[in-house]
Amino acid sequence: MKWAKPIIVKLLEVLLEKLNVKQIDEPMKSVVMGTLIVNLIHYPVCPNPELTAGAGRHADVSSITMLLQDDVGGLYVREPKGDGWIHVPPVKGALVINIGDVLQIMSNDRYKSVEHRVIVNASRNRVSVPIFVNPAPDAVFGPLTQVLENGEKPLYKHVVYSDYFNYFFSKGHEGKQTIEFAKL
Numbered sequence: 001m002k003w004a005k006p007i008i009v010k011l012l013e014v015l016l017e018k019l020n021v022k023q024i025d026e027p028m029k030s031v032v033m034g035t036l037i038v039n040l041i042h043y044p045v046c047p048n049p050e051l052t053a054g055a056g057r058h059a060d061v062s063s064i065t066m067l068l069q070d071d072v073g074g075l076y077v078r079e080p081k082g083d084g085w086i087h088v089p090p091v092k093g094a095l096v097i098n099i100g101d102v103l104q105i106m107s108n109d110r111y112k113s114v115e116h117r118v119i120v121n122a123s124r125n126r127v128s129v130p131i132f133v134n135p136a137p138d139a140v141f142g143p144l145t146q147v148l149e150n151g152e153k154p155l156y157k158h159v160v161y162s163d164y165f166n167y168f169f170s171k172g173h174e175g176k177q178t179i180e181f182a183k184l
């Protein structure tokens with residue numbers, strides 16, 4: 001986490017600057033990076049990948065997710081337009097950065113969280129290490145005043161992060177459905 005944190009801060013600074021947030025102060029920090037969670041995921045080899053849920057289609061409930069994947073592959077993101085899936089090929093030394101629902105909501109849809117899924121491999125085990133950059137559980141987030149200052153209509157209400165998180169885990173993965181929880 002020591003090496004990851006400065007990269008996370010830099011990425012968030014750049015993304016938030018485009019939303020007119022000049023500096024990430026303590027309250028903003030608690031919203032965009034109040035909780036950092038590292039997962040170590042093992043996808044066992046499976047002779048019939050099409051019969052197995054590696055990771056069902058979902059969008060992350062993070063502000064951003066930073067993912068290190070090994071060289072097996074199997075991560076797919078939804079095509080921006082259409083129903084297809086695009087493989088995210090492993091690139092040695094590269095990290096995959098996902099936008100999560102929290103940034104989509106805060107940006108009032110300027111940024112879009114990416115729907116993704118994982119298909120397991122028929123001949124090799126796969127390991128991935130995502131870092132979820134989440135709000136603190138008690139942080140309240142919604143469309144930023146900086147984004148709405150020109151009279152733009154908010155598309156989302158303000159929600160407590162733990163409510164959003166619990167809603168996500170209360171049901172199966174169903175693509176980008178979770179964000180409906182915060183829709184106005």
Ligand SMILES: O=C(O)CCC(=O)C(=O)O
Nearest residue numbers: 041055069075118128130
């Ligand atoms: O294993 C991966 O590549 C992605 C995992 C994932 O999407 C998740 O844990 O939210």
Ligand SMILES: [Fe+2]
Nearest residue numbers: 058059060116
């Ligand atoms: Fe994910």
